[in-house]
Amino acid sequence: MGKMVFVLPPGRVNVDAARQAYLAAPDGTPWVTYSRLVGHHLILEKSFSDSAVLHYPWQLPDGTWITFHTGTLAETEEPYDLGIELARGALSELREFLWEVSFAGLSLPREMQTRVAGIVREFSEVVIPRLDPVSRLLRLDRILLAILEAGRQLVLRLADELLAVKTRNIRRLPTLLGAVLGNWSPEDTVGNLLAEAVNAAVIPISWRTVEVSELRWDWSLPDAQLKWCRKHGLTCVGGPLLGFSPRYFPDFLEAYAGDWDTIQESCLSFVRTVVERYRGKMDLWLCGGRVNTGEVLVLPEDQRLELVAGAFSIIREVDPSTPVLLSIDQPFGEYLASRPGKYPPFHLAEALLRTSLGLAGIHVELAYGYYPGSMRRDLIQVSRFLDLWSSLGVPLFFTLIMPSGTEADPNVWLTGRMVQPGATLEKQAAWAAEIVQLMLAWPQVQGIFWGELSDHLPHEFPHGGLFKAPEMPKPVLSVLSRLRKQ
Secondary structure (H helix, E strand, C coil): CEEEEEECCCCCCCHHHHHHCEEECCCCCECCCEEEEECCEEEEEECCCCCEEEEEEEECCCCCEEEEECCCECCCCCCEEHHHHHHHHHHHHHHHHHHHHHHCCCCCCCHHHHHHHHHHHHHHHHHCCCCCHHHHHHHHHHHHHHHHHHHHHHHHHHHHHHHHHHCCCCCCCCCEEEEECCCCCCCHHHHHHHHHHCCEEEECCCHHHHEEECCEECCHHHHHHHHHHHHCCCEEEECCCEECCCCCCCHHHHHHCCCHHHHHHHHHHHHHHHHHHCCCCCCEEECEECCCCCCHHHCCHHHHHHHHHHHHHHHHHHCCCCCEEEEEECCCCHHHHCCCCCCCHHHHHHHHHHCCCCCCEEEEEEEECEECCECCECHHHHHHHHHHHHCCCCCEEEEEECCCCCCCCCCECCCCCEECCCCCHHHHHHHHHHHHHHHHHCCCEEEEEECEEECCCCECCCCCEEEEECCEECHHHHHHHHHHCC
């Protein structure tokens, strides 16, 4: 059994933050981690002894959380100082990123090197434990904020230069910028505002919605959504046809839990029914969703992958001219910290692309600022994440969701999902502006979809919609509208 202990600063002992902390390999792959708080000590254990990197959601002075990580640390008898190690890790990453972009020829303001050197000096003063704990924490917060801002400016400058190259010979970016329609029935107010902000839409075709009881079908919702998309000239993405979450599977399928043959037959029959109905009407098919995290019907990972392979074969047979994508959830792999899995998200995508399926691209679901989901990270970490997934060499599509509040959400249909603190309408818009801008700059990214439409409809992610109500768009909708015009 391997164990690491960290001393938390005064006023920063938080049970939820401790629960979300995890240990990982140097490449970022999480290990199953057992964490607990004992006074001001965070104790993390794993099933084997080895050096590790700690990922921890740190509370910033404005109340928001952002996940920093340490460097690779050895197991020692003496506890580590959490704030110092997170700042050390963030500062090392900033200096490494600054060197990389400088070497690559990115034009940088002259004062950037001076700013980073100043941060290094201030950190060297804080490392020496001569300050009282409160003063030390204040300076650590100031250092971390300075690191975040310097990294933010570097990454956004890189994004601007990449976008300039990408748009050099075209009037407008060809990237799809859309929204997941969910269970929304097209309405004038929402529909008109949405159509001005997007050029694409995802029509989920939820099994739960269209097969209201066994062999009793109701296609009115996806038919209406498809008609609305075509009216406004939007690119249509159908699926996921097999979304491995309770949001998609019908209740009657629970009766077959444990009966693999019947489940397989039912799932593939549903896929065939949908694809035959909408053959030639979708511009992209999303074959499977959350294949790496879904826990419905107690299906192990191998059986989920077998279902997706069967669904893919049916799509290729029935609608061979429409490209097919596969969706990966929680791309940073946070779920692996609580349960073991055979394949980390990136390795799973890489393995599937090596098969004979012939995937046209990979779709990634990024629920940013949620737990379970993807914890908020700084822009350097996000840019490295985009670099890694771009190395797959195929088109990338993202579904992005961010919260606009932390209070109780009465229309959430699945309880137990936590919003990381500090989310507001304004911060949702600001976070979205930076992340979407960054994604648009990356050459491999060909589509970005907002994952929740409106908070007044039943939904999965608290406060994640583009609208609060039909006539109440959030500031984030204006962000998408502005970016779409690029």
